[in-house]
Amino acid sequence: MGIIGDPIDHSRSPALHNLFAKAEGIDTVYVPFPLKSGNVGDALAGAHALHVAGLNVTMPHKKAVIEYLDGIDPAAEALGAVNTLVRTERGYRGYNTDVVGFEKELKGFQTDFEGQEAIVIGAGGVSGPVIHVLQSMKLSHIWLLNRTVEKAEEKFGHISNVTVLPLDGFREIPEGRHLCVQCTGVGMGASIGRAPIEDPGFYKRIGKAVDLIYSPEETEFMRLVREAGGEAKNGLEMLLYQAVESYRLFTGHQVSPETVEMAGKAVCDV
Ligand code: NAP
Numbered sequence: 725m726g727i728i729g730d731p732i733d734h735s736r737s738p739a740l741h742n743l744f745a746k747a748e749g750i751d752t753v754y755v756p757f758p759l760k761s762g763n764v765g766d767a768l769a770g771a772h773a774l775h776v777a778g779l780n781v782t783m784p785h786k787k788a789v790i791e792y793l794d795g796i797d798p799a800a801e802a803l804g805a806v807n808t809l810v811r812t813e814r815g816y817r818g819y820n821t822d823v824v825g826f827e828k829e830l831k832g833f834q835t836d837f838e839g840q841e842a843i844v845i846g847a848g849g850v851s852g853p854v855i856h857v858l859q860s861m862k863l864s865h866i867w868l869l870n871r872t873v874e875k876a877e878e879k880f881g882h883i884s885n886v887t888v889l890p891l892d893g894f895r896e897i898p899e900g901r902h903l904c905v906q907c908t909g910v911g912m913g914a915s916i917g918r919a920p921i922e923d924p925g926f927y928k929r930i931g932k933a934v935d936l937i938y939s940p941e942e943t944e945f946m947r948l949v950r951e952a953g954g955e956a957k958n959g960l961e962m963l964l965y966q967a968v969e970s971y972r973l974f975t976g977h978q979v980s981p982e983t984v985e986m987a988g989k990a991v992c993d994v
Contacts, residue, residue, distance in 0.1 A: 725752060725974050728759040728767060729782035736991045737780055740967045743990055747983040750975060752777070759785065768792045772815055778974030779809040779816065786849050793818045803852045808970045819973055822853035825966030830857065832961055833932050837903055838862040843929065845869045845891070845920050846907030847876035850936060854905050855880060867897045869921070871908075894926045901931030901954065911935065911943035919945040927952035938963050964988050 727737045733756070741754035757779075759767050764785055769792075771779060781789050786805040790796065793806070794815030800806045806818030830837070842863045844851060847870040858866055866886045870876035876888045889896055910920040922944075933949045936959035946956035964987065968979045979987075 725754045725778045725780075726757045726771075726776060727754070727780040727782060728757045728764075728785055730758055730760055730784060732756045732758045732782070735782065736963065737782075737967060737970075739991055740964070740987050741971060743987045744967070744971050744979045744983060747986060748977060748979060750977055752975060761785070761788065764788045765792045768809070768816060772811065775811070777811050778970070780970055781807050781809060783849065789816075790818065792816075799823060799856075803856055805849055805852055807966070808973055810973050819970075820853060821966040821969040821973070822850060822962070823857055824969040825962040825964075826854055826857045828965035829934055829957070829959065829962040830861070832957060833955070835932065839864050841865040841867065841898070841900070841902050843867045843869065843894075843897060843902050843904040844907060845904070847872075847879055847888075848907065851907045852879070854907055854936075855883070855886070858903075858905075859883075859885075863903070867894075867902075869894060871920070891921055892923075894921060894923075894929065897929055899929060902929055904930045904933040904949070906933065906935040906937070906943075906945045909937070911945050912937045912939060916940060917944050919943070919948055922948070924948065924952065927954065930954045933957070934962075935959060936962060960988060960991075963991070 738754050738756050745752045794812050796818040800818050800820035803820050806820055808819040808821045809816035840863055842858050868876050868886055868888045869891050873890050880886050881888055908920045910918050927948045930949050931954055933956045935943045935945045937943050938958045938960040949956040972978050
């Protein structure tokens with residue numbers, strides 16, 4: 725099994741899947757496959773010929789793989805993005821395990837969010853699964869803040885209870901302690917120490933927050949939420965549980981809670 729993407733060196737998926745295999749005593753190996761855009765069809769045909777049992781898909785291929793699949797799970801089809809491919813006799817079937825991962829992440833708050841409003845920052849690939857889960861949990865309204873308003877409008881503007889705003893438009897959000905999900909890459913890599921919104925006034929509107937970034941363990945966004953009296957989590961649980969779900973789809977094996985806990989500690993230490 726493996727993962728296709730570009731870049732791929734930073735991915736923690738190989739470490740996670742190989743830990744699952746070792747701890748659960750299952751004979752699988754998972755490797756990173758660097759793959760340039762334009763080569764997706766050839767790569768899937770080659771992987772199929774070589775009997776690669778399953779592939780995870782990361783940026784920039786989550787949409788491009790769709791035309792080469794032998795079928796797609798209805799939930800992934802509705803989102804228009806797949807991140808998990810399972811081998812069939814004729815090709816690969818596509819799934820999206822970010823939905824399961826984000827559901828688990830929110831369950832960690834042990835709160836019923838039904839009827840509450842939410843703020844989502846970012847309108848990229850992962851924002852689709854995030855908004856899908858918020859809708860399924862019956863949140864009443866979603867305030868979607870994005871650097872490029874047109875992109876967010878194009879993707880999510882048609883949803884009746886979603887309002888798109890620029891990043892500095894947060895003052896239009898009614899005061900209150902809302903759930904907030906940070907879905908941009910600002911705060912990791914070269915932007916460690918930065919947050920997509922740095923005005924402290926924004927953070928007074930947040931009660932509970934998830935930053936989907938999991939490295940560093942505490943981002944600047946999380947620090948600002950906590951400083952303003954809110955509760956903040958990073959995206960580690962989402963990362964772990966989307967991997968657990970992928971592993972189940974690839975092998976039919978459900979990873980035990982003890983192994984999930986061990987793997988979570990191990991990837992944090994990487
Ligand atoms: P993506 O498709 O590249 O989207 C990036 C988003 O970030 C866009 O909304 C983009 O705005 C915004 N953005 C980029 N640079 C910005 C800046 N300097 N200031 C403000 N906004 C900026 O990425 P993605 O796949 O959605 O992933 C987003 C984040 O989620 C990444 O950090 C990724 O690691 C994380 N993630 C975590 C998990 C997990 O399991 N925990 C799973 C998936 C993703 P524009 O529209 O204006 O370009």
